[in-house]
Amino acid sequence: MVSLxxxxxxxxxxxxxxxxxARLETAVAExxxxxxxxxxxxxxFIGVAQNIAIVREVIGQVQVGIGSLSLLAGQxxxxxxxxxxxxxxxxxxxxxxxxxGKLDELRACAISCVAQIELAKQRTRSALQxxxxxxxxxxxxxxxxxxxxxxxxxxEIQRHVxxxxxxxxxxxxxxxxxGRRSGRSGAQPDRRTAYRFQRPRAGxxxxxxxxxxxx
Numbered sequence: 001m002v003s004l005x006x007x008x009x010x011x012x013x014x015x016x017x018x019x020x021x022a023r024l025e026t027a028v029a030e031x032x033x034x035x036x037x038x039x040x041x042x043x044x045f046i047g048v049a050q051n052i053a054i055v056r057e058v059i060g061q062v063q064v065g066i067g068s069l070s071l072l073a074g075q076x077x078x079x080x081x082x083x084x085x086x087x088x089x090x091x092x093x094x095x096x097x098x099x100x101g102k103l104d105e106l107r108a109c110a111i112s113c114v115a116q117i118e119l120a121k122q123r124t125r126s127a128l129q130x131x132x133x134x135x136x137x138x139x140x141x142x143x144x145x146x147x148x149x150x151x152x153x154x155x156e157i158q159r160h161v162x163x164x165x166x167x168x169x170x171x172x173x174x175x176x177x178x179g180r181r182s183g184r185s186g187a188q189p190d191r192r193t194a195y196r197f198q199r200p201r202a203g204x205x206x207x208x209x210x211x212x213x214x215x
């Protein structure tokens with residue numbers, strides 16, 4: 001049976017694959033923007049070339065953001081890898097609890113990259129007014145969709161992490177309660193008692209006095 005921790009591990013690897021794809025497609029888009037700018041200069045459309053330079057600048061910011069995404073995803077992957085295969089509930093909680101914060105950073109970075117891509121699309125439409133911005137816009141839209149998918153996958157991983165922590169804590173609490181019950185139900189001293197009569201004092205009454213069986 002696949003555990004939630006295993007699902008988290010595979011999910012992080014899927015995120016890394018998505019980030020790698022976004023990096024490659026962003027490099028292709030940057031190269032396409034450069035070629036458009038060169039063609040604009042060669043044909044005398046200096047204004048178009050200047051506007052495309054702004055688009056390239058935004059794409060460069062996206063590339064920096066994707067680099068940050070890759071770094072954060074690598075850190076998240078390293079965190080999950082230290083979870084032992086034969087893990088205790090305490091080990092699971094200790095590793096996965098801080099991972100949630102790292103995933104928050106991943107989502108924030110992915111959302112920022114999506115917003116930057118939207119800005120690049122707007123600048124592209126503005127720069128290529130009267131021309132055909134479709135090809136460039138489509139490239140940017142493809143990158144944006146990859147990053148949206150990455151963000152959705154990270155959110156899904158966060159839910160699995162939260163569930164895994166809840167289950168580990170529940171199991172750990174159950175083990176502690178079981179341990180306490182076992183301690184209380186251990187060997188108890190023999191309380192069987194033998195009785196003897198104590199000789200009465202003068203004018204007194206005979207008294208039955210209890211004595212431990214091992215006394």
